Amino acid sequence: MPDLMAQIGDQLTQLQERQLLRRRRTVEGPQGPILNVGDKPYLAFCSNDYLGLANHPALIAAAHAGLDAYGVGAGASALISGHTRAVEDLETALAEFVGAPRALHFSTGYMANLGIIPALAGPGDTIFSDRLNHACLIDGARLSGAQFRIYPHADVARLEYLLKKNASPRKLVISDAVFSMDGDIAPLQELLALCEKYDAWLLVDDAHGFGVLGPQGRGSLAHFGLASPRILYMGTLGKAAGVYGAFVAGDASLIEWLLQRARTYIFTTASPPLLATTLLASLELVRTEEWRRQHLRQLIERLRAGLASLSWPVLPSQTPIQALVVQDNRLALDLMEGLHKQGIWVPAIRPPTVPKKTARLRISLSAAHTAEQIDRLIDGLHTLAKHYG
Structure with missing residues (x-):
């Protein structure tokens, strides 16, 4: 045990020396454009609360009503006694919202993908994954025991080459819809075309597109006008929806299979039903309040225009995720600290979360931000650029 602790201590020191050690900040109060850390308020561009619903x-x-009706805990897994009327109603509403025959609710997006992928593919099968996919897709693929093939980011030509020469009985293409660190959108039309051509399934992780993209916020598939029984659509409910949880939607038989075989659904205690009642209220706001997405688009354009003259590039993105790539880990931390001193919170993202030499500030915008707050961030970065640029 002493040797193990010494090794861990050395590894932590190495992380610190490489500017890769993570740390948490304790936030007081609700989510919003202003977050309180201790007794100091910060203008925050670090949350995935894209529509500003987390404190609506x-x-x-709705949470109070759910608390009164159901109490706090679900008591057991959904297949024992934890599947409530609130969750049943939520699954029905989510399936209708994204235009799928059926939906299944999960506790988190990470748990969803860890359950979905091994239920669909296993030894002898092949999974094809975009290089920049989120960790939960990668971990789900590794857990499955299937052969795991990675294609370069958004490279549909390379994916077709891999699919064409593959003879596995079952092929599964997995991809983020909106990539969480770059903010760009996957070529979903081309991915679906390849899956149809080469008899493969397509799992789309729309964690950062649900509620933001498509008519009424119905997600990335709706953004492109896509529908197919080959697609399984996973959306999360703790980002634009402002609450917690996730769901997968698709063909009714596929969803029934996941209910029977997704271990992260079967063997975990069901989420508190008060969250489902809250999500039903959230879904109505997502559907009806188009002004939130319109305002968000205006803020995105304002930010990109304001940062265009910086020496550091902002990656192409039409989503609330705007990545200012500075390459160097130390510089990313210095810029984060420089903004912190100005009362602005923007996280520095470093490897291994992103590829080596692509350290960045990940700016997340919300419909709850104002144009004046965007201008304050722009001014803050230009001030730092005079020193570091």
């Missing part, structure tokens, strides 16, 4: 009065009221 209608959601708070």
Whole structure:
């Protein structure tokens, strides 16, 4: 044990020396454009609360109503006694919202992908994954025992080459819809065309597109007008929806199979039903309040225009995720600290979360931000650029 602890201590020191050690900040109060850390308020561009719903009065009221109706805990797994009417209604509403025959609710997006992928593919099968996919897709693929083939980011030509020469009985293409560190959108039309051509399934992780993209916020598939029984659609409910949880939607038989075989659904205690009642209220706001997405698009354009003259590039993105790539880990931390001193919170993202030499500031915008707050961030970065640029 002493040797193990010494090794871990050395590894932590190495992380610190490479500017890769992570740390948490304790936040007081609700999510919003202003976050309180201790007794100091920060203008925050670090949250995935893209529509500004996490502290909405209608959601708070719905949570209270769910608390009164169901109490706090679900008591057991969904297949024992934890599947409530609230969750049943939520699954029905989510399936209708994204235009799928059926949906299944999961506790988190990570748990969803860890359950979905091994239920669909196993030894002898092949999974094809975009190089920049989120960790939960990668971990789900590794857990499955299937052959795991990685294609370069958004490279449909390379994916076709891999699919064409593959003879596995079952092939599964997995991809983020909106890539969480770059903010770009996957070529979903081309991915689906290849899956149809080479008899493969397509799992789309729309964690960062659900609620933001498509008519009424119905997601990335709706953004492209795509529908197919080959697609399994996973959306998360703790980002634009402002609450917690995730779901997968698709062909009714596929969803039934996941209910029977997804271990992260079967063997975990069901989520508190009060979250489902809250999500039903959230879904209505996502559907009806188009002004939130319109305002968000305006803020994105304002930010990109304001940062265009910096020596550091902002990656192409039409989503609330805007990545200012500075390459060097130390510089990313210095810029984060420089903004911190100005009362602005933007996280520095470093390897291994992103590829080597692509350290960045990951700026997340929300419909709750104002144009004046965007301008404050722009001014703050230009001030730092005079020193570091």
